[in-house]
Amino acid sequence: MLDQVRNDVAARVQAHLEAEIGRYGGVVAEAMAYASRGGKRLRALFVMEGARLHGVAPDHAIWPAAAIEALHAYSLVHDDLPCMDDDDERRGMPTVHKQWDYATAVLAGDALQTLAFELVTDGRGHPDGAVRADLALTLARAAGAGGMVLGQAMDIAAETADSPLTLAQITALQAGKTGALITWSACAGPLMARDDTGAMKTYGDCVGLAFQIADDVLDVEGDADMVGKAVGKDAAAGKATFVSLLGLDAAKRRAADLVTEACDALSAYGGEAETLRQAARFVIARDS
């Protein structure tokens, strides 16, 4: 069931982003389209499923769903830049600054962020302007200097810090860097319905943290399987991770507990929330 829903959401988001970016011309628009292809589209799935649970029409929900994927794509393009993580590949393809150049990557990321705010406030989306404004406001708070950018800055600072981060610090870092946007995705549905966001916020918070712990586990186990060494690139770089701080088994248990907590938070939705429960389990069971 999850795969079917995820494929449907992915196809719909892809078509939406292509149509919207297609209104623009030039090399930056090409780079924007390139950077926003592929990915697991989990954030969009959280928006669409949250909307469905709260009776919001898919035609309204697709706008914030596409927006969060545009914003996520912007964050990846800038994170990959030489001055940040300096990555040459993303999703098996050259990163934007390798495929084009540094300036195009900065501009494509900039314009993808702008596009996200254009999409959530477009009048063809949710009919209530106050809802559109709130989507933009909450998205900005999740993405900006108190959310994702703060997490990214903490991550960069940690690389040159004298001592590795503590568990509290790495939890705060990840709550910003990846958690804030995942929680926003989960809350967008009830927000559009003007319903209470409490249950979906708990779900998003737990899934976001579980997602990052699973990433750290993958960094160790993925590498171990593939290249036969006991630890992955984060540990090799002396970087604190949930695995280095908790140990592998405790990290896996913590992620599993968070998934249970995420699923429990959905109890009021009953069987209707089964796709979101499957998505939470997928987050810690994925192999990439």
Place this chain on the structure above:
Amino acid sequence: MLDQVRNDVAARVQAHLEAEIGRYGGVVAEAMAYASRGGKRLRALFVMEGARLHGVAPDHAIWPAAAIEALHAYSLVHDDLPCMDDDDERRGMPTVHKQWDYATAVLAGDALQTLAFELVTDGRGHPDGAVRADLALTLARAAGAGGMVLGQAMDIAAETADSPLTLAQITALQAGKTGALITWSACAGPLMARDDTGAMKTYGDCVGLAFQIADDVLDVEGDADMVGKAVGKDAAAGKATFVSLLGLDAAKRRAADLVTEACDALSAYGGEAETLRQAARFVIARDS
């Protein structure tokens, strides 16, 4: 009169941005505050005066006024990056990537853009949520891949093009790079009042283009006065400018005509629009 109003607007915008950025901590927030200090604050002035002419309270107008200055600051921080214009100084101070580093400049610019959308959609601003959403939507259209970013991309492409730009191309480039945000600033007032934006749009379009022509004139005459050479850095770099395409005298006449057109567009406002007329004249009379 203009100086008094401009000083008042500048002080108010400065206080507003400091308070909002002050909610955040860390080095990125410091760089954001640094980058958003100073400047002529003309865009904020256009917002505040346009709002006054349309009966919008200053307490509501200050939000988009601060937002447009945050967005402008973001564009300057990223334009100054080594991969773009590679400038070491801005407003007589080290640019953000010189004062801190490349990554901090990318992140501070990113977060300043986010902040702009946070400010226009904040519920403490205009009481009508639909107005706040429209402010964000129109700002995104002006700033993104069909507006400012497009203009910047055209500017970068022009540097390595085989032939200099034509007058039509350079007009399109500047309409995106600087014009779109100036026009948005002029239109924000009537937009908040749900009034027709026609007159202010003409004003903004004309002032934006006059501003850029004046910049090109300054590049020639400013340099000539200071260092005794006949042409400035743009001409030395073989870059097409309004001056290189039209000639110095014709460029000045064109700018003066645009200012007249801008002032004429305000006729329905009568004497109430005198500050905006002075601002239009200032744009081509300034010495920096």
